[in-house]
Amino acid sequence: MSDELAAEFAEHRAVLVGxxxxxVGSVADAEDVVQETWLRWSSADRSDVRDVRAYLIRITTRLALNRLRQQKSRREQYVGPWLPEPIAATPGEQDPAAVAEVADSVSMAMLVVLETLSPLERAAFVLREVFDLPFSEIADTLGRSEAAVRQLAHRAREHVHARQPRHRVDKARHLELTNRFMAASASGDYQQVVAMLAPDVELVSDGGGKRRAALRPMYGADKVARWLIAVITSEETARMEFSTTELNGEIAYIAYDGDEVDTAGFLAVGDDGLISHLYVVRNPDKLTGVPRRNQLC
Known part of the structure; x- marks a missing residue:
């Protein structure tokens, strides 16, 4: 029986991590949450469970909410802006078609927007928009009335949609834009870099106090261009090599110091085709899920 139970849980494990x-925006925390879900599942009365996947997702989300609340003091003491941890694969989906379908929900831009929601709004959005659970089940998960959950989900959806581009840039275009932008930055071509940035572009860099990064978000094409060129052409960065790969279901650039990952960066493109946001992750604790140079195919 225990082997059957473990096999049944393993069938849904990737979805639960996702x-x-x-x-929570962290793979390590997500893994801990799923381990706790397993402990709950292995000792639960499963006689009334009709949909194992939905049941496990509800338990996982409830535990993830608790973990998110526990993170509050850690976030408050964090040095500089906090960005989610990049991942090399879309968690929770293995089929290529399914990966494409849910990529938006784990993109860096989406995760950053989710960070601005309240914990309950975030959970309601994930359960409804990503996993399409009925409002009655979400209400049971969050311990709120169905009417309250509908309001939470509505506010979260409106908030997210207001901050997301209406049109997603295809990967070929995103890759071309990323390569061109990094080449212009590395060459110090200020005019070309500025021409690719939206006038109100935002740059957020996360070094966690362990690597050099801007301690506050930076705004405006001129300021962002000058900062990027100064960083990329600095003596520290000159020895690094840049490459592109897919992280969080989207194109990202990686700076390698030898075989080690130094930086993972994401460009969000607005409806006008200009770069609207840049997210730069340098905290080494958050780069463990990014392939080292010798692991790339």
């Missing part, structure tokens, strides 16, 4: 990751 659900937890969308709530």
């Amino acid at each position: 659900a937890a990751y969308r709530v």
Whole structure:
């Protein structure tokens, strides 16, 4: 019986990691949450469970909410801006078609927007928009009335949609834009860099106090261009090599210091085709899920 139970849980494990990751923004925390879900599942009365996947997602989300609340003091003491942890694969989905379908929900831009929601709004959004659970089940998960959950989900959806581009840039275009932008930055071509940035572009860099990064978000094409060129052409960065790969279901650039990952960066493109946001992750604790140079195919 225990082997059957473990096999049944393993069938849904990737989906559960994906659900937890969308709530907490950290693979390590998501893995801990799913381990706790397993402990709950292995000792639960399963006689009334009709939909194992939905049941496990609800448990996982509830535990992820608790973990998110526990993170509050850690976030408050964090040095500089906090960005979610990049991942090399879309958690929770293995089929290529499914990966494409849910990529938006784990993109860096989406995770950053989810960070601005309240914990309950974030959970309601994930359960409804990503996993399509009925409002009655979400209400049971969050311990709120169905009417309250509908309001939470509505506010979260409106908030997210207001901050997301209406049109997603295809990967070929995103790759071309990323390569061109990094080449212009590395060459110090200020005019070309500025021409690719939206006038109100935002740059957020996360060094966690362990690597050099801007301690506050930076705004405006001129300021962002000058900062990027100064960093990329600095003596520290000159020895690094840049490459592109897919992280969080989207194109990202990686700076390698030898075989080690130094930086992972994401460009969000607005409806006008200009770069609207840049997210730069340098905290080494958050780069463990990014392939080292010798691991790339």
